Amino acid sequence: MNRFYQSPCPSQCWSQRLRRLWQPEYITTHSVRDINFNIESGECVALVGPNGAGKSTTIKMLTGILAPSSGTVTVAGFDPQRQRRDYVRHIGVVFGQRSQLWWDLPVEDSFRILQALFSIPDSVYKRQLTLFRREADLDQFWRRPARTLSLGQRMLCEIAASFLHSPTVAFLDEPTIGLDLEMKARMRSLIRQLNREAGTTVLITSHDVGDIEQLSQRLLLIDNGQLKFDGSLPAFHAYAGEGNWWAVRLSGDLSAAQAVLSAHNSGLPVRVQDDWLQVARHDSLPFAELLQLLAPFAIHEIKPVAQSLEELLHRYYLTGKEVQG
Numbered sequence: 267m268n269r270f271y272q273s274p275c276p277s278q279c280w281s282q283r284l285r286r287l288w289q290p291e292y293i294t295t296h297s298v299r300d301i302n303f304n305i306e307s308g309e310c311v312a313l314v315g316p317n318g319a320g321k322s323t324t325i326k327m328l329t330g331i332l333a334p335s336s337g338t339v340t341v342a343g344f345d346p347q348r349q350r351r352d353y354v355r356h357i358g359v360v361f362g363q364r365s366q367l368w369w370d371l372p373v374e375d376s377f378r379i380l381q382a383l384f385s386i387p388d389s390v391y392k393r394q395l396t397l398f399r400r401e402a403d404l405d406q407f408w409r410r411p412a413r414t415l416s417l418g419q420r421m422l423c424e425i426a427a428s429f430l431h432s433p434t435v436a437f438l439d440e441p442t443i444g445l446d447l448e449m450k451a452r453m454r455s456l457i458r459q460l461n462r463e464a465g466t467t468v469l470i471t472s473h474d475v476g477d478i479e480q481l482s483q484r485l486l487l488i489d490n491g492q493l494k495f496d497g498s499l500p501a502f503h504a505y506a507g508e509g510n511w512w513a514v515r516l517s518g519d520l521s522a523a524q525a526v527l528s529a530h531n532s533g534l535p536v537r538v539q540d541d542w543l544q545v546a547r548h549d550s551l552p553f554a555e556l557l558q559l560l561a562p563f564a565i566h567e568i569k570p571v572a573q574s575l576e577e578l579l580h581r582y583y584l585t586g587k588e589v590q591g
């Protein structure tokens with residue numbers, strides 16, 4: 267699918283401005299370009315990418331808010347734009363900043379209205395509420411108007427509201443934004459339960475690496491409107507990572523030791539981070555040989571280190587490194 271926008275060309279001088287009054291010219295910006303993916307029922311997939319990458323545009327096309335400029339979108343057998351009325355009964359949507367609760371009404375009343383709007387049978391309503399009471403401790407906020415809830419309490423209610431009709435697919439855009447550590451943990455536990463217990467397919471966008479690592483089995487990385495990676499988290503580590511490293515703390519001269527390793531014929535990358543000398547782990551420099559090379563510098567401590575997902579994503583966002591799925 268593609269989504270592009272046309273905006274008027276900026277004019278440099280008054281004659282250009284005048285001409286464009288009757289001869290308008292436009293520039294085309296692609297928000298999403300040739301994105302193609304398929305998500306299986308019951309999966310929990312993270313959609314990630316730097317600011318302005320095209321994540322929200324993708325979610326808006328998947329939820330039927332925006333139509334693709336070209337290409338097709340099918341979710342749970344529906345065309346989200348053309349069959350919007352029926353489609354919304356099958357999806358749950360949380361946009362971090364937007365509320366679906368009635369501000370002045372107690373949470374319970376908002377839920378009752380949603381039950382009526384979505385024609386949710388009593389049996390489904392009760393089953394979902396039991397789950398929310400257990401996982402989100404909903405009873406605490408049940409009789410309170412939404413406007414009196416803290417951000418974290420309101421977000422828990424938002425998630426519960428969006429899952430009330432037991433949707434087939436849920437789209438969660440930054441569901442943990444602005445939450446403290448305890449609230450984040452509760453929110454993630456709730457989403458996990460809804461994905462695993464109720465079998466809801468979840469597509470989540472988040473800049474919080476914890477959300478991605480703790481919730482999703484698969485990563486879709488969008489950059490500059492294009493899908494750059496589609497695969498599991500371990501696969502992303504393997505493709506985007508620089509591999510693993512040995513970190514060594516020495517009492518001898520750090521820069522001299524760095525020079526020795528850099529001169530080794532394996533040509534492995536060597537760096538210094540926070541007083542630790544690091545060298546890439548690879549068969550071309552066996553551990554015994556590494557110990558031998560560093561023996562003159564008095565090794566204090568040596569340990570293996572692996573890059574975190576945060577480091578990998580950060581490096582990708584900085585360098586735009588191409589990775590394959």
Ligand SMILES: Nc1ncnc2c1ncn2[C@@H]1O[C@H](COP(=O)(O)OP(=O)(O)OP(=O)(O)O)[C@@H](O)[C@H]1O
Pocket residue numbers: 271295296297315316317318319320321322323324
């Ligand atoms: N209505 C619009 N007109 C012109 N350009 C737009 C419009 N909506 C979005 N864009 C552009 O499309 C690109 C993708 O925007 P989008 O909101 O999808 O990014 P995002 O990945 O969700 O970013 P963020 O993480 O900051 O929310 C951006 O460059 C944005 O400026």
